[in-house]
Amino acid sequence: MKIIFKDSFIFRLENQIEFITMDSPARARKFKSDLIRKLKTITQNPYQYRKSIYFEDDNIRDLIFKGYTIAFRINSEIIEVFGFLKYQDNPL
Numbered sequence: 001m002k003i004i005f006k007d008s009f010i011f012r013l014e015n016q017i018e019f020i021t022m023d024s025p026a027r028a029r030k031f032k033s034d035l036i037r038k039l040k041t042i043t044q045n046p047y048q049y050r051k052s053i054y055f056e057d058d059n060i061r062d063l064i065f066k067g068y069t070i071a072f073r074i075n076s077e078i079i080e081v082f083g084f085l086k087y088q089d090n091p092l
Contacts, residue, residue, distance in 0.1 A: 001043040003079045009070070012084040016068075035065055039081060046074045054083070 013032070020028035042049070042063065049061040052071055063070040071083030 001046070001077055001079055003039065003043060003081060006080055006082040009081045009084050016084070031066070035070075038063070038065055039070065042072065042079055042081075046072070046079055 013035070017028050017032050020031055046061060049063050049072075051058055052060040052062045054060075054062070054069075054071060057073075059074045061072055061074065063072065067086065069083065069085050070081060071085075073080045073082065
């Protein structure tokens, strides 16, 4: 499987990295590298992640990472990473 990072994900991630950088550039670099490393493991078993609480679609999953939710869609041979938001236990 191939992972595609949508512009919406990249935009939100970069904004968060900039925010973390204001406090600690080293921590921002570590956060980003740890997240990318974790995202690369999705291809091994994408359905192991919970069904998204934000969407009514079994092919959209949520990866929880350090208090953030990363939403991704599973299509036959492609995983589209499109969402990056602060984790919310109950979206309503």
